[in-house]
Structure formats: C-alpha cells, structure tokens
Amino acid sequence: MHDLTQQVLRTDASGMPLEWINYQDAVRFYHSGRVAYCLGKCIYTLRGGINAQSGARSEVDVNAILATHGTNKTLTYGYVPPLTNRTLFKRDAQICLYCGQRFVTSELSRDHVTPISRGGRDLWQNVVTACKRCNNHKAGRTPEQANMELLAIPFTPTHAEYIYLKGKRVLADQMDFLRSHFPRSSPLRDREDVVRAISGEHDS
Numbered sequence: 717m718h719d720l721t722q723q724v725l726r727t728d729a730s731g732m733p734l735e736w737i738n739y740q741d742a743v744r745f746y747h748s749g750r751v752a753y754c755l756g757k758c759i760y761t762l763r764g765g766i767n768a769q770s771g772a773r774s775e776v777d778v779n780a781i782l783a784t785h786g787t788n789k790t791l792t793y794g795y796v797p798p799l800t801n802r803t804l805f806k807r808d809a810q811i812c813l814y815c816g817q818r819f820v821t822s823e824l825s826r827d828h829v830t831p832i833s834r835g836g837r838d839l840w841q842n843v844v845t846a847c848k849r850c851n852n853h854k855a856g857r858t859p860e861q862a863n864m865e866l867l868a869i870p871f872t873p874t875h876a877e878y879i880y881l882k883g884k885r886v887l888a889d890q891m892d893f894l895r896s897h898f899p900r901s902s903p904l905r906d907r908e909d910v911v912r913a914i915s916g917e918h919d920s
Contacts, residue, residue: 722759723883725781725890733879733897734784742778756780756889780889797878799840801826806881807904808845813867814859815850825851829866830858840872868903877904 723736726745729752737745743762745751758777797803804826811818814827827846830836833856844866846854854862873881876897880886881904886894898905 727783733876750784752783754779803881805845812847813844814864827851831856
C-alpha cells in the first residue's frame, strides 16, 4: 500500500528545487506534459480509468523528484525565506540553543537574541530556538546580560535549505538532491540526519 501523504519534490527543468507537491499535483504535471524528467525512486503508482476501446487501464508512476517545464517565479537576489516557528525549530534541530537539550515542539519557543525591546528585529539572524524555561530565564536581556551561552550562530537559510526545512518527511534521495544545492558551509549538512530523525519522532 503506497503512502499517498508522501510529498514529491518539484524542480524546474534545470534542476533548481522549487517546492513540495502532493500526489494530485504530481499527476496534473504528468497529464499536462510538463514533466521534463524524473529522479529518485518511484514512491507510488496511481491507476486511472479503463480505456473503452483498448480495455487498458491507465497508470502513472510518480517518482520522488519531478523536474518540470514551464515558467516559474525567479528567485530575486537577496531572497529571504519567510520565518515561521516550524522552520526555525527544524533549522535548529529542535534543540534549545541555550541549554542544548532537544524538545518537542510544544516545549519550544522563538527567542530574539537581541530582544525586540532593545532594538532587535524578528529576522532569521536574530532568532534561535529556545525551550520555554530558558526563554523565560533570559527574558528581555541579551545572552551576555543573562550569562547564557549561545551554542550556535543563527543563520538565514538559502532557498534550497528552506525547501528542505519545509519538508514533512524527506526521503533519502530527496535529501541527497537538496543537499547538493546547499552551500558548502551549510550547518544543515551536519544536522540533517538529526533533523530527519526528529521529524519522524514528532509529527508537529
């Protein structure tokens, strides 16, 4: 039995990651002739109606990665992905960057390294994942003022990194493909196995 909740990674014809799509969208791309090529393993086979003349039943094999033709929104220079708690927590592997412990989503919060009250902004470079206990203890202070060591430097994900962070359950071949588009210095290159394990543990 195929898991139809598994997301398909869509790219443009040049191989640039674009988005996650569901099986219905994948079938539409196949039927509209917009699939340039497929990568990764076949994750499900969808069967349609029976042809009245030939008696044959239509089938569509959907692969983990679909490269598609067509016009796509061009990523402008300086693109910054939207900031959400879900992607922030996944960026930081669900780890509080003050105490270093891993938590489920309900026990985490968004902390502003430089507090808003002190001129800090709600930007990727100024936010980290923090457990609620550490966030409450830090309150409206900087880490230095609260004598709390920040365990990692916050960073803004690239588009490919952000696509990965949005994935609900990233398959190995999808991960390998996305990783090839990560910057060489990407912290996610080291964290992705941990994040993938967490994604399986916590359906948040």
